[in-house]
Amino acid sequence: MNVSVEITNYRYDTAEGEPETIRYKVNGTCRNSRDGIKIEYTEPELTGMDETVTTLTAMKDGVVSVNRVGQINTHMIFEEGKMHACIYNTGYFPMQITILAPRLENGLTPKGGCLDVEYSMEIGGQHSAKNRMKLTVTPLGITS
Numbered sequence: 001m002n003v004s005v006e007i008t009n010y011r012y013d014t015a016e017g018e019p020e021t022i023r024y025k026v027n028g029t030c031r032n033s034r035d036g037i038k039i040e041y042t043e044p045e046l047t048g049m050d051e052t053v054t055t056l057t058a059m060k061d062g063v064v065s066v067n068r069v070g071q072i073n074t075h076m077i078f079e080e081g082k083m084h085a086c087i088y089n090t091g092y093f094p095m096q097i098t099i100l101a102p103r104l105e106n107g108l109t110p111k112g113g114c115l116d117v118e119y120s121m122e123i124g125g126q127h128s129a130k131n132r133m134k135l136t137v138t139p140l141g142i143t144s
Contacts, residue, residue: 002140003030010132032110058108080104098122112137
């Protein structure tokens with residue numbers, strides 16, 4: 001099904017002390033798969049990952065995977081209360097990052113819904129960022 005995906009990313013530990021917010025809306029697809037609910041969209045230029053295809057899978061066991069292919073290549077795993085390591089390849093060099101999601105609320109269904117994840121990242125064992133990613137998925141033709 002064709003959907004509108006509204007993504008809001010918050011970065012909390014900025015030098016200014018104020019959260020940095022990036023909000024954007026893209027069209028994509030939402031479908032049921034054997035793994036769970038799959039949302040796929042192309043990142044816009046304002047993210048710095050333009051033309052990167054993001055596939056988010058909200059799995060039945062509560063795990064969320066985010067796979068990006070294009071200008072940025074990565075496969076990140078978000079699971080409430082657990083740490084997961086992944087490789088984040090910027091195109092210049094790959095980095096190993098660790099992700100810890102203390103809170104993950106998944107309300108996605110094949111008809112849309114919301115996903116809200118708070119997570120922190122470490123690069124090389126050093127705290128890098130505290131973030132929140134919120135996705136709201138709405139079937140095209142339906143206004144919220």
